[in-house]
Amino acid sequence: MEVAFVGAAAVPAAGRTVRRAAGGELVCTAAKPRLNTQRSTEIFEQAKKLMPGGVNSPVRAFRSVGGNPVVFDRVKGSKAYDVDGNEYIDYIGSWGPAIVGAANDEVNEALIKAIEKGTSFGAPCELENELASAVIDAVPSLEMVRMVNSGTEACMSVIRLMRAFTGREKLIKFSGCYHGHADMYLVQAGSGVATLGLPDSPGVPKSTTAATLVAQYNNLESVRQLFEANEGEIAGVILEGVVGNSGFIVPDVSFLKGLRELCTKHGALLCFDEVMTGFRISYGGAQAYFDVKPDVSTFGKVIGGGLPVGAYGGRREIMEMVAPAGPMYQAGTLSGNPLAMTAGLKTLEILRRPGAYEQLDKITKRLSNGLLEVAKETGHDMTGGSISAMFGQFFSSVPVKNFEDAAANQDGAKFGKFHRGMLERGIYLAPSAYEAGFTGLAHTEEDIDKTIEATRDVLKTL
Template sequence: MKTSQALYEKAVAVLPAGVNSPVRAFRSVGGTPIFMERGEGAYLVDVDGNRYLDFCGSWGPLVLGHRHPRVTAAIEDVVSRGWTFGTPVAEEVALAEMVVDKLRAVEMVRFVNSGTEAVMSAIRLARGCTGRDRVLKFRGCYHGHVDYLLVDAGSGLATFGTASSAGVPEAFARLTATMPLNDPAGLAQLFESLGGELAAVVIEGVPANNGLLVQTPEYVAQLRELCDRYGCLLIFDEVLSGFRMPKVMAYEQYGVSPDLITMGKVIGGGMPVGAYGGRAEIMQRIAPLGDVYQAGTLSGNPVAMAAGYATLREYYESDVPGRIEELGGHLDRGMQDALSSVAEMGYLRQGSLFWLYFHRDEAPRAAEDISGQGAEVYARLHRFMLEHSIYLAPSSYEVGFLNTAMTEADLDRFVEVLRAAVKEGLVQ
């Protein structure tokens, strides 16, 4: 770890905590972050030459694994011609056509540069369309670092939020109502008092940023019905869940029709891309067709668009969801067996996302149901996994990502290491 440690020491002098995104700093698992040099299919290689089976997958984009040949070729082809022109390019039309062709909820799409931007822009659009300012989000859902979505619960159900980050004006936070997930009665009550003021409700397709909090179809249907009744838009934030579900998108999984969806991660194949899309009548409100302004210097740049297009072509042509279900089923069997004698930890999977949760008989459906005690056990497990060449996300609240570069043998090894951790009493 010599080179990695030396880089970290240099990094902390010039980057806050040595990182450009907080969770990478390993604060919740202890130790110092590992600097990576290369990706090889299902594996990461660090700057000291150590190889890890990678369940972090760059936090979601790499559903085909690292450096898939088709994506590599597409990027190289574009780069050989130039990488940004600030003009329309064929690559953005190809990706847009693919998205519109494949996704029932999307008649038109606009590309941006991150998931944060996608959600921020979709909410602006919803505000523009409804003429209302307020939005509802759910505790435990993450939608990027936009001001009015970095909001905690206010006191009492029908009150508006308070900022969860310094630097967020209270006036912005007050535009956002927050409430727990999976609370049908509370939802009905909230709409009764505030429904007429809401521009949009935003929910993660499958909430997966604070554990994996799978919602029931009945709850999602209730949400759709209430949005219709009160004339506010339903935004499914599929930045993380998109292209990760057995039916591709979470809204298909639930059989619901959101007004707008936001995307990111997989849709850019590992390049900085976000997107928002929905019905044409709504999307046509975006400038220059309509009065909702949104723009971007590098939006739709050919490198990112080509990487996304190559990824999605491969995704559909080689039936990635099908292969993921094979791999996932294999992992399910191994995990259930390895954890049969373990009381404090459970395992849950949705498509290519899995989560290890703690101290519960049942899988939690709301952030409030998650035991904070799990963080300590997870920190020990995380260290043990690293020692055994397995890279898990450095926080117990994060999910693991499967990809099609993984093999059954890779997953068996993960299960074996978990068994060894149980045997050593790290997890009980």
């Protein structure tokens, strides 16, 4: 609705914009009220005095999209609620674990019962066997697993295992792929490192990363050249089965199968980092979805149902190198703790129910296709897609096949404005153009409708 004010002295009310109409009249147009984040801002200002950058993980910062982070008060289902009372449709889901919905009633009920028995034992418990069995049963390549406390810890441990088993030191990773913040992986890493535009991290010795070789994702020839130049020295290759830390990037199946052949030919191990993709793009992970069998794999997020967890596993002969069965040492006081095991077991039980993955695929595909259609309708270049409960889009006129494509072709400035516009309309997206998005079983058709309409509203303003 427009309300005309005659004369130059007219002043817009809060939440309104002013333009000059034909004839010299000032027209005050009703606009969407700005998002109230006063309490979030106060808490964040205090946090900056207590924690580096005001956060405990850089990926939570809003530096690349402008403004300050909103501070959450609670989450439920597909929604998040901040300390100022704003409601958001959440497409981060605690960065992946909330695949059955945040604060799921069944998971919570199981956790309450587990808490009554104790939060940590520091001794074996049967729940460890149960979750290990569930993971092994689901993932084609696994014969044994070791539970840890985070994806970073899983990826740090698996490279030690790959080196111990092969007796070699060198590792091939891919530019823009993120495998946690362990020293040997902070070479052309994605995720928060890419978002913040940081170089290889200070504090990481050159000697530590000297054995880390970097290839280009979806470029099999770049891997072949590294093997030929380092014959007999490469312990293994690690990659994200679907990249989620340079934005959502899908592998060519021929690329994955080519990696399997190269590793077999050169006596190296192939590792799928399934921390993000495990139990998300299919119950058996990326390796089941693409029908490629790695030697070892890492997991996290979903298998802990929202609690801190990680795991690595593979063929029995490889895993029996791990202490106390073998000589490769790795340990963790809280590894396999009963709360994480309980939440993971209940989450996997829900995902095994008939129709779960069909629903995830349906809702996510509708969201992804809707975003692309709205972008085309409003005259914006956008590319992207989805697999099951994982999706992503780039403001780019060309398909993105690797980190180099993402860095060279996407419009980061436009993404920043888009992110803020969506936030103001109650849509919570990752505050980085280099992160994938996540859906879950709690997302509804109404959530998708609102998101698509918000996208249309925002893109019309850019």
